Amino acid sequence: MNSKKVIETIIKSHGPIKQVYWVACGGSLIDLYPAHFMMQSESSTIESGWYTSREFLISTPKKLGQHSLVVMCSHSGNTPESVEAAILAHKAGAAVITLTDCAGSKCDDPRFYTCVYPWGDDVPTLEIPSGISLSLAAELLYAQEGFAKYDAIYNGIHAMDTIVPAAKRKVQQELCEPFASLCAAHPFFYILGSGANFSQTYGFAICSLMEMQWQHCAYIHSGEYFHGPFEATEPGVFYFLQMGSGACRAMDERALAFLQTHTDQLMVLDTLEYGMDAVDPSVRDYLDSVLLYAMNVELRAARGRKLNHSPETRRYMGVETY
Amino acid sequence: MNSKKVIETIIKSHGPIKQVYWVACGGSLIDLYPAHFMMQSESSTIESGWYTSREFLISTPKKLGQHSLVVMCSHSGNTPESVEAAILAHKAGAAVITLTDCAGSKCDDPRFYTCVYPWGDDVPTLEIPSGISLSLAAELLYAQEGFAKYDAIYNGIHAMDTIVPAAKRKVQQELCEPFASLCAAHPFFYILGSGANFSQTYGFAICSLMEMQWQHCAYIHSGEYFHGPFEATEPGVFYFLQMGSGACRAMDERALAFLQTHTDQLMVLDTLEYGMDAVDPSVRDYLDSVLLYAMNVELRAARGRKLNHSPETRRYMGVETY
Numbered sequence: 001m002n003s004k005k006v007i008e009t010i011i012k013s014h015g016p017i018k019q020v021y022w023v024a025c026g027g028s029l030i031d032l033y034p035a036h037f038m039m040q041s042e043s044s045t046i047e048s049g050w051y052t053s054r055e056f057l058i059s060t061p062k063k064l065g066q067h068s069l070v071v072m073c074s075h076s077g078n079t080p081e082s083v084e085a086a087i088l089a090h091k092a093g094a095a096v097i098t099l100t101d102c103a104g105s106k107c108d109d110p111r112f113y114t115c116v117y118p119w120g121d122d123v124p125t126l127e128i129p130s131g132i133s134l135s136l137a138a139e140l141l142y143a144q145e146g147f148a149k150y151d152a153i154y155n156g157i158h159a160m161d162t163i164v165p166a167a168k169r170k171v172q173q174e175l176c177e178p179f180a181s182l183c184a185a186h187p188f189f190y191i192l193g194s195g196a197n198f199s200q201t202y203g204f205a206i207c208s209l210m211e212m213q214w215q216h217c218a219y220i221h222s223g224e225y226f227h228g229p230f231e232a233t234e235p236g237v238f239y240f241l242q243m244g245s246g247a248c249r250a251m252d253e254r255a256l257a258f259l260q261t262h263t264d265q266l267m268v269l270d271t272l273e274y275g276m277d278a279v280d281p282s283v284r285d286y287l288d289s290v291l292l293y294a295m296n297v298e299l300r301a302a303r304g305r306k307l308n309h310s311p312e313t314r315r316y317m318g319v320e321t322y
Numbered sequence: 323m324n325s326k327k328v329i330e331t332i333i334k335s336h337g338p339i340k341q342v343y344w345v346a347c348g349g350s351l352i353d354l355y356p357a358h359f360m361m362q363s364e365s366s367t368i369e370s371g372w373y374t375s376r377e378f379l380i381s382t383p384k385k386l387g388q389h390s391l392v393v394m395c396s397h398s399g400n401t402p403e404s405v406e407a408a409i410l411a412h413k414a415g416a417a418v419i420t421l422t423d424c425a426g427s428k429c430d431d432p433r434f435y436t437c438v439y440p441w442g443d444d445v446p447t448l449e450i451p452s453g454i455s456l457s458l459a460a461e462l463l464y465a466q467e468g469f470a471k472y473d474a475i476y477n478g479i480h481a482m483d484t485i486v487p488a489a490k491r492k493v494q495q496e497l498c499e500p501f502a503s504l505c506a507a508h509p510f511f512y513i514l515g516s517g518a519n520f521s522q523t524y525g526f527a528i529c530s531l532m533e534m535q536w537q538h539c540a541y542i543h544s545g546e547y548f549h550g551p552f553e554a555t556e557p558g559v560f561y562f563l564q565m566g567s568g569a570c571r572a573m574d575e576r577a578l579a580f581l582q583t584h585t586d587q588l589m590v591l592d593t594l595e596y597g598m599d600a601v602d603p604s605v606r607d608y609l610d611s612v613l614l615y616a617m618n619v620e621l622r623a624a625r626g627r628k629l630n631h632s633p634e635t636r637r638y639m640g641v642e643t644y
Contacts, residue, residue, distance in 0.1 A: 054545040058573070060363070232532040285381065
């Protein structure tokens, strides 16, 4: 998708965009979070909202209208509540961009600006939803307000294409086997992260582990950890900490210091040790999640091998009617 | 707090409010979520953001300024990152309202509009943070845009004072003992909810259970459940479902239908059976959480009695330095 051109076209036909709503379900929703997080922090005029599709349908923002942009993502292209949300937004007069892996799906509709993205191991970050959504946010900021980090974010998106493959090899060598062993020993564990990375904390839990491994776990925000959840920490309880490389890292560091002295079952994935030092510090908070997603994929695969549970296995999704 | 007067005063001195940020940590943050949720849905002009305090400090919205209102809540009045966030907001020119239980605390500062709220069993909903925050949101909507549900929300807040005591007795009779037994049998379980109630799904998990009972659990959004987490469901896995009484209930009903046929360990707290039918349907989504909080208190107390773990017990919070 040529994000620059799409945003320019939308602004030309809709006038200035006042609200962006990122709408999807599960893994697709997770991919849109860093762009939402960046908009919330970096925009001086545009509101940003992030919704699971059904909640967007039920509790639709009253503002939704001509000056709204809805970015909807559905990998299959046919997620019913996501398609319904996109149609609702279109009817309300909003500009609607849909991202899907499936040409000809319900997402791929002339009412929407549709991007059919490729999927697979070697697809550049800029061409998958986590990169596309950041580029859309960057172009919108640039076109309407100017965006001092414009070059930094694009350079960072490109840098991820080098960082991720190297990080995969490193995580395979260093973390995969110990992680799989910890999973085998713990029927339940906690995952911690913060900032935009919290999307991949959530995603590791609900997609990689609950969905693909039937592994019970809980996701906790590193900043919120000290306001309740840390009371459940003790030796024998397994914590997996995702440490960011940007400003939000301060929250993860505080959690690390506590965890190191209060449990003997701790695994840390520090993005700074996995190549994020090559990215401009001012945009690391928005890009760590690309790395963390790729690491989640490796870790779940390792667990699957150890416990003989392929990440492709489903017993309900796409199998039963619900 | 006279919310009407405070909002009028703020609008007079700051001009129209364009953004409201609800900022706090843990249980206090949870209390502010329904007001944020209502603003997001009902406002045609005002943006609403909801932040754990440290993240607000680190990833401060660029918009924060004269036309922003920050509502900060700290029960003790001295939560360091929350106090720091309020000071940051004040320095940026924003109007700052602080809610605290502690007169003379750092929250109770002449730079802020401070409400010192009472706490205890028989305090009216309108005088505690969950009610105050809704009244602030309602007054802001009313003053700047008009708000068709203005009377309905206030009538609903008052109705909670009758609904909650009756619901407490009912939950004590019907759910407390079975819940405590299920906790004794399950070292880990899932809690589901949606909409504004998701704050109490999260709150039940991180405050009532992890913090006050050292009970491992995970919180799942009912709408997101079908996009990953449901694959972990099977007989023997305990799910606690909080069902709302408003429009968001549709998400909980879908989860209910699946859970009833896919696990044999299910407990349902249906707010419609606990008195919420007395509230105007158009505002139930915003008020269920008041009921759910009170039920969480009863349920954790019952677990505490059964497993000899007082909800007042802490091993780290206020005990260690962290």
